[in-house]
Amino acid sequence: MSPLSSNAPHGQSxxxxxxxxxxxxxxxxxxVRSLAEGLVARGVRVTVCSPLEADRAYDFTGxxxxxxxxxxxxxxxxxxxxxxxxxxxxxxHAHGLHxxxxxxxxxxxxxxxxxxTWHNRAQVEGPRAQLLRLLERRVVRTAAVVLGTSSDLVDxxxxxxxxxxxxxxxxxxxxxxxxxxxxxxxxxxxxxxxLGATGRPLLIAVGSLxxxxxxxxxxxxxxxxxxxxxxxxxxIAGEGPLRPVLQQRIEDEELPVRLIGxxxxxxxxxxxxxxxxxxxxxxxxxxxxQEALHARVPLVAxxxxxxxxxxxxxxxxxxxxxxxxxxxxxxxLLADPERCALLRExxxxxxxxxxxxxxxxxxxxxxxxxxxxPRPLA
Numbered sequence: 050m051s052p053l054s055s056n057a058p059h060g061q062s063x064x065x066x067x068x069x070x071x072x073x074x075x076x077x078x079x080x081v082r083s084l085a086e087g088l089v090a091r092g093v094r095v096t097v098c099s100p101l102e103a104d105r106a107y108d109f110t111g112x113x114x115x116x117x118x119x120x121x122x123x124x125x126x127x128x129x130x131x132x133x134x135x136x137x138x139x140x141x142h143a144h145g146l147h148x149x150x151x152x153x154x155x156x157x158x159x160x161x162x163x164x165x166t167w168h169n170r171a172q173v174e175g176p177r178a179q180l181l182r183l184l185e186r187r188v189v190r191t192a193a194v195v196l197g198t199s200s201d202l203v204d205x206x207x208x209x210x211x212x213x214x215x216x217x218x219x220x221x222x223x224x225x226x227x228x229x230x231x232x233x234x235x236x237x238x239x240x241x242x243x244l245g246a247t248g249r250p251l252l253i254a255v256g257s258l259x260x261x262x263x264x265x266x267x268x269x270x271x272x273x274x275x276x277x278x279x280x281x282x283x284x285i286a287g288e289g290p291l292r293p294v295l296q297q298r299i300e301d302e303e304l305p306v307r308l309i310g311x312x313x314x315x316x317x318x319x320x321x322x323x324x325x326x327x328x329x330x331x332x333x334x335x336x337x338x339q340e341a342l343h344a345r346v347p348l349v350a351x352x353x354x355x356x357x358x359x360x361x362x363x364x365x366x367x368x369x370x371x372x373x374x375x376x377x378x379x380x381x382l383l384a385d386p387e388r389c390a391l392l393r394e395x396x397x398x399x400x401x402x403x404x405x406x407x408x409x410x411x412x413x414x415x416x417x418x419x420x421x422x423p424r425p426l427a
Contacts, residue, residue: 063094064417067138068114069131070099071121071148074257076198076219076336077168080409081144082107083222087410089113093417098134121147131155139421140164142413146171146181149188156191162420164413165192166217167202169333170354185209193420196413199333199355218404218412221339240321245307249279250383253322253346255315255337256329258289258308263328263351266372268295271304273376280305281383283326286312319344323389324382330369332356338364339403342396347389349378361402363395 066088070081078099085095095114097104104116117134120127132155135141142164143152149165156163165188171181189195189211196217197203206214241247256262264285274281283306285295292308299306312318315337319325325341327350332338338360341348348364350356357366365382367374382389404412 063092064421065094065137065139066096066417067135067141068095068097069119069141069143069148069152070097070103071145071151074145074169076334077144077166078103078107079222079336080166080168080219082109082112083220083406084410084413085109085114086112087406088414091410091414093414096134096138098131119151127151128154135159135161140417142166142417144168146184146188149192150184153188153191162193163191164194164196164416164420165189166196166198166219167206167333168198168219170202170205170331182209189214194416196416197333200358201354202333215416218409219334220404220406220409221336221343222406236317237321240317244282244284244309244318244321246282246284246321250281250323251321252281252283252324252326252379253286253318254283254326254328255286255312255318256327257287258285258291258295260291261330262287262289263330263369264291264295265298266370266375267326267328268298268302268304268306269372270376270379271306272302273372274380275303275305277380281323281379282307284309284318284322286310286315286318315340316344319346322346324349324379326375326379327351327356328369328375329353334359339400342400345393345396347382347392348396349375349382359403361395361399363392363399365392 068081068085085097088095089112096117097109097114098117098119100120101118109116119130128151131151135155138161140162141152143149144166145168152163186209189206189209195206195211195214197206198217198219200216203214203216241251271283285308288311296308319340325346325348327335327337329351331354333355335356338348338350342363350364350366351369352366353369365378367378
């Protein structure tokens, strides 16, 4: 058999990889789309296994990859479909805990190398948290390499028993980067008018309406600026199970907050904002934080997970779950245009230190080569 190579020189067979994606949050799905495009451009054969709706949203086939519909469920039918898709793979790369666990089941008994990327951490409590810890242990002890998108995820993988855990270079895909216009005020009036923020500060938060996002704390903080003139408006783009609870509070307490559902125009929303808000209990490489700094929008974020390493001194950090600290920081920034200008400048400088898409693909290819290239005899 010819030795495998990601670049397939001298007529050798191209490396055959399978990328396994679960339901896929925005960060992991965009990463797989970017990774697939970069790998295909370098001569690697890529099959993406994910739910059909993920391919519709991220167009893996448009990146040159094959797509196989595999539902999120870990039932026998889904695992069998994944096992068939992986039958001729030289290497399998799974993204996220649930996708990784399905890959472990599908590869049971095979020697195919498994690479796992952890993009985030499950936000659950109680008996389900114990089950997820068991799944984590099974996955990291099976994987040849675990890539974590933040240093605390790498540490977690090592504590859980990973043989080889490394920090992943994950670049924000170019298509997710808001364009910095020469005339940033051109679209702002239109977007702000649509959102009801004409003549008042606009604060943007983006993310699913789940408890770990910290939106209940954000609503607590919003009380502090109800009496300002003009009253700042908080706009939350996202959908999720907490919508009825949050909407009821907004109405009952007459809070200056709007829930606008899931949006495809986040770059435009950010470009119109005065501040971006990230209030989560935990984040790894927050897409919102990256988009905000690229868009030169001052960011207020919780000091959790990978956020401090990601943003450096280019954002205002507050403790999670402290509405007084959040409100105070927002009010201070709204009253201090010089500080906001400094954060915009630092944001661009910090964003320039992040890995590019090419660097992301290069790191992944180096891992693939380690695991598939024949090793010379000593």
